[in-house]
Amino acid sequence: MNLTLKIWRQEGPRAAGKLVTYQVKDISEDMSFLEMLDVLNEQLNDNGDEPIAFDSDCREGICGMCGLMISGSAHGPEKTTTCQLHMRSFSDGETITIEPWRAEAFPVVRDLVVDRGAFDRIIQAGGFISVNTGAAPEAHSVPVPKVKADRAFEAAECIGCGACVAACPNASGMLFMGAKITHLGELPQGQPERYSRVVDMVNQHDADGFGGCTNIGECSSACPKGIPLDVISTLNGDLRRSLARKA
Amino acid sequence: MTANTSELVEGLYNVGEPIADTKAPGGPIDKKWGQRKFDAALVNPANRRKLSVIVVGTGLAGGAASATLGEAGYHVKSFCYQDSPRRAHSIAAQGGINAAKNYKEDGDSIHRLFYDTVKGGDYRSRETNVYRLAEVSANIIDQCVAQGVPFAREYGGLLDNRSFGGVQVSRTFYARGQTGQQLLIGAYQALERQIAAGTVEAFTRHEMLELVIVDGRARGIIARNMVTGEIETHLADAVVLASGGYGNVFFLSTNAMGSNVTASWRAHRKGAYFANPCYTQIHPTCIPQSGAHQSKLTLMSESLRNDGRIWVPKDPADADKDPRQIPEEARDYYLERIYPSFGNLVPRDIASRAAKYQCDDGKGVGPAVEETDAEGNTRMVRRGVYLDFAEAISRLGKDAVAAKYGNLFDMYLRITGENPYEVPMRIYPAVHYTMGGLWVDYDLQSSIPGLFVAGEANFSDHGANRLGASALMQGLADGYFVLPNTIRDYLAKGPFDKVTTDNPEVTAAHKSVTDRVQQFLSIQGTRSVDSYHKELGAIMWEYCGMERTDAGLRKAIDLIRELRADFWKNVRVLGKNEQLNQSLEKAGRVADFLELGELMCIDALHRRESCGGHFRAESQTEDGEALRHDDEFAYVGAWEWGGENGAPVLHKEDLVYEAIEMKQRSYK
Ligand SMILES: Cc1cc2nc3c(=O)[nH]c(=O)nc-3n(C[C@H](O)[C@H](O)[C@H](O)COP(=O)(O)OP(=O)(O)OC[C@H]3O[C@@H](n4cnc5c(N)ncnc54)[C@H](O)[C@@H]3O)c2cc1C
Ligand code: SF4
Ligand code: FES
Numbered sequence: 035m036n037l038t039l040k041i042w043r044q045e046g047p048r049a050a051g052k053l054v055t056y057q058v059k060d061i062s063e064d065m066s067f068l069e070m071l072d073v074l075n076e077q078l079n080d081n082g083d084e085p086i087a088f089d090s091d092c093r094e095g096i097c098g099m100c101g102l103m104i105s106g107s108a109h110g111p112e113k114t115t116t117c118q119l120h121m122r123s124f125s126d127g128e129t130i131t132i133e134p135w136r137a138e139a140f141p142v143v144r145d146l147v148v149d150r151g152a153f154d155r156i157i158q159a160g161g162f163i164s165v166n167t168g169a170a171p172e173a174h175s176v177p178v179p180k181v182k183a184d185r186a187f188e189a190a191e192c193i194g195c196g197a198c199v200a201a202c203p204n205a206s207g208m209l210f211m212g213a214k215i216t217h218l219g220e221l222p223q224g225q226p227e228r229y230s231r232v233v234d235m236v237n238q239h240d241a242d243g244f245g246g247c248t249n250i251g252e253c254s255s256a257c258p259k260g261i262p263l264d265v266i267s268t269l270n271g272d273l274r275r276s277l278a279r280k281a
Numbered sequence: 282m283t284a285n286t287s288e289l290v291e292g293l294y295n296v297g298e299p300i301a302d303t304k305a306p307g308g309p310i311d312k313k314w315g316q317r318k319f320d321a322a323l324v325n326p327a328n329r330r331k332l333s334v335i336v337v338g339t340g341l342a343g344g345a346a347s348a349t350l351g352e353a354g355y356h357v358k359s360f361c362y363q364d365s366p367r368r369a370h371s372i373a374a375q376g377g378i379n380a381a382k383n384y385k386e387d388g389d390s391i392h393r394l395f396y397d398t399v400k401g402g403d404y405r406s407r408e409t410n411v412y413r414l415a416e417v418s419a420n421i422i423d424q425c426v427a428q429g430v431p432f433a434r435e436y437g438g439l440l441d442n443r444s445f446g447g448v449q450v451s452r453t454f455y456a457r458g459q460t461g462q463q464l465l466i467g468a469y470q471a472l473e474r475q476i477a478a479g480t481v482e483a484f485t486r487h488e489m490l491e492l493v494i495v496d497g498r499a500r501g502i503i504a505r506n507m508v509t510g511e512i513e514t515h516l517a518d519a520v521v522l523a524s525g526g527y528g529n530v531f532f533l534s535t536n537a538m539g540s541n542v543t544a545s546w547r548a549h550r551k552g553a554y555f556a557n558p559c560y561t562q563i564h565p566t567c568i569p570q571s572g573a574h575q576s577k578l579t580l581m582s583e584s585l586r587n588d589g590r591i592w593v594p595k596d597p598a599d600a601d602k603d604p605r606q607i608p609e610e611a612r613d614y615y616l617e618r619i620y621p622s623f624g625n626l627v628p629r630d631i632a633s634r635a636a637k638y639q640c641d642d643g644k645g646v647g648p649a650v651e652e653t654d655a656e657g658n659t660r661m662v663r664r665g666v667y668l669d670f671a672e673a674i675s676r677l678g679k680d681a682v683a684a685k686y687g688n689l690f691d692m693y694l695r696i697t698g699e700n701p702y703e704v705p706m707r708i709y710p711a712v713h714y715t716m717g718g719l720w721v722d723y724d725l726q727s728s729i730p731g732l733f734v735a736g737e738a739n740f741s742d743h744g745a746n747r748l749g750a751s752a753l754m755q756g757l758a759d760g761y762f763v764l765p766n767t768i769r770d771y772l773a774k775g776p777f778d779k780v781t782t783d784n785p786e787v788t789a790a791h792k793s794v795t796d797r798v799q800q801f802l803s804i805q806g807t808r809s810v811d812s813y814h815k816e817l818g819a820i821m822w823e824y825c826g827m828e829r830t831d832a833g834l835r836k837a838i839d840l841i842r843e844l845r846a847d848f849w850k851n852v853r854v855l856g857k858n859e860q861l862n863q864s865l866e867k868a869g870r871v872a873d874f875l876e877l878g879e880l881m882c883i884d885a886l887h888r889r890e891s892c893g894g895h896f897r898a899e900s901q902t903e904d905g906e907a908l909r910h911d912d913e914f915a916y917v918g919a920w921e922w923g924g925e926n927g928a929p930v931l932h933k934e935d936l937v938y939e940a941i942e943m944k945q946r947s948y949k
Contacts, residue, residue: 045860046861062572064571064574065572065574066576069574069576072576072811073574076809076811079809079855080809082855083855084855084856084864085863085864087861087862087863089364091368091538091539092368092538093537093579094373094579096373096461096462097363097372097537098368099363099364099368118696120695120698122698143508143861144860144861147861149364150364150365151364151365154366154367154473154483154485158474158476158477159477161473162470162471162473162474163428164474165424165427165428165471167345167348167349167352167471167761167762167765168420168424168761168762170420170423171423172423173422173423173427174384174439177434177437177438178434179434179438183431183432183433183434186429186431187431187456187457187463190456190463191459191462194365194367217429217431218429221431223426223428224429
């Protein structure tokens, strides 16, 4: 198929950006979206134009490195990562607009690449269990009911891609943060730090310029891993309880 | 470094002095690690703050090492090329992690895990290192559970296990199809905790481009800040490389796009020996390639072989038929037929080769692709075999199959557009893991003092073939439990002389990186970096892939030399250094792959035996199985850089088996 692409080009963090139009031909529907961009980049390089910068690494939908706004949707029309979106989701002759994640907390580095370091800072604030290496008890000494383990696992599926933030009109990072709070909060090992964790993470989230959650739900519908909206309720519940404890 | 001590062998390499590991203590194998930890000197906590370690890589090996060394109180600098340590390639591992916990009471033990791993590696790994791996494996699970890794559990709340290719006990712990992700997130969180505590400094989007050696010791790295282009010097008392494997030399592999050999190769050029470079693992259960545009191959976890049955049509004329219409008697379940005791669970090298042979014989399925052989003849071949769940679905029910493998089935559907609940999957082998890597001793120290190597980047534990679920185990064993103990013995010998950035050896390293970057940008040729990478990959797969011959390898060496010369004349890298420049990043990596590829072929050529993932057509048994030659090749081939345009030097480390008897592998 042949496509018209309107792609955001921006030299660097402080440069002005604009949408530039490109044409690609003979795209096979078995290609992934990123392979289609690879084809375009080879074409640009052959013509002496600088290739478009975009992030990807695993190309298997698991590392969370890729992420584009495709015609207005985070990761495009399907519930998956950009690297696992295939061209069979598009039709011949279509015009596709491709932009980077837009959020104050995610500054553009170049073209379609953004800086998501704020997510790491949120984890640094408390998204861990404090256990020193070698000091761990025998694994079977603390059984975890399967239901809890499964819920923790579902929340732990978050790949940190940032689509939730890009999709949210407030650029809130609550789904990402709620996923971590729920993952650790469901497990017996996560209990001792449960209430300090949530306060520290929320403070960091706000300091990094993410917006508040107003229950719109765009985050969860854009999430390639289907992180459910109720992780945000878990987060809010933990936050309330921690404030009550302090009071 | 040793002088070349021999005439050129076959015009390609020299043979140098033999080498040996001198760090493993004497005594019975099950006492060695305890003894080594006891013998290793201690560093007083107050002094640890003054000692610094650079760790390149944030995968399971590097992430775990940085977190643990930070906890211990050393000053750690952690580097990765991605935007966050959480994205390291370890995240992609699907299947599971082994540990000798014997929770199933099915006869497992440290000794059995040790035995299976040495046998699985076709007796080409170092016995002492493997024993230690088995020994610490149980601690890994304890550590990860305490960190909150959500392993699969049974209803009673205890951990669940499954079995994996090449073994007959259930010792593999897993977190659905995302074990690597969950383990890495555990290590990443431990790392972020140390970053917050100030013991670890993180440098993301930084690529190590050179190793700094001062007075014969590794003392730092030169890294490029991939956002600003700044070429930075980072100095420390010791350096750890945990930079992963080099499977991307084949271009198409299951590795992440950025996986590269640069960190290891730059260290090799500075004197670190590169061991067994030709040992590549080919994974049997990948989704077949769909076209020339493809940028990578996708692995389907080998746990699928627990329930899926592998077959091809007996009659090649059936290749185009709907597989569901092919009756039982017209199918060949070739693994179950040839290897009755292991069936579909034979080790990876055997399963991979068997699939290749079926396709070579014209029994493959899926679209036919054009192929060119070494003599330049072309033919159409179908590269795929069926992995069929119909029987499992009728035995266990669709829901039970979905609970076990649902995410893998979804992934397959997404990539191929075919529904594996209804039609059998198509699979074909692909490059997956590299067992070779920088040579290390029992302490994981390379041949350069102060340079340690962990995880997939070193060579020690997997021999000529790697069993499933053992790389994750090795990465975490190295990072959490081994390195922190061995590196302290090295650091305790300090304090080392203070090195500053104006030291001549440091400025020379810095200058060489700057010059090289400028060279890439000034060639201004006509061909893209990717086009060279693809061409190199095709040569490697054809001649140094699943099956190798003397003539093919010689041809490959010539082809690679030509391609490399052309690269340095004709490559086109646009843009400038002082910005995010992905073509420039790739150019540096491909330039290193072009040198490594040649060494892999030389190593493969000199090893005239079939062994693990390395099958030499000239060395097979009467019924076509791999034939090892222990009398001639029971050694590690550790290569020393021979200088620019010089021939590499081969150092042999004899493999001594005391606790285990070498046997021919048989899975029949
Ligand atoms: C698809 C897939 C599935 C797998 N499944 C399993 C499984 O089920 N069980 C199992 O045991 N094993 C599995 N493996 C193998 C296993 O995942 C890897 O061998 C292992 O994770 C490697 O870990 P590592 O820490 O050595 O390196 P990696 O995780 O590869 O990390 C490398 C690190 O080095 C950094 N780096 C590299 N070069 C540079 C440089 N020049 N400068 C700066 N940083 C650099 C990267 O940024 C990264 O942080 C699988 C592998 C793949 C590809
Ligand atoms: S919650 Fe979903 S969308 Fe947000 S970062 Fe995690 S995986 Fe991505
Ligand atoms: S590239 Fe890893 S999730 Fe897309």
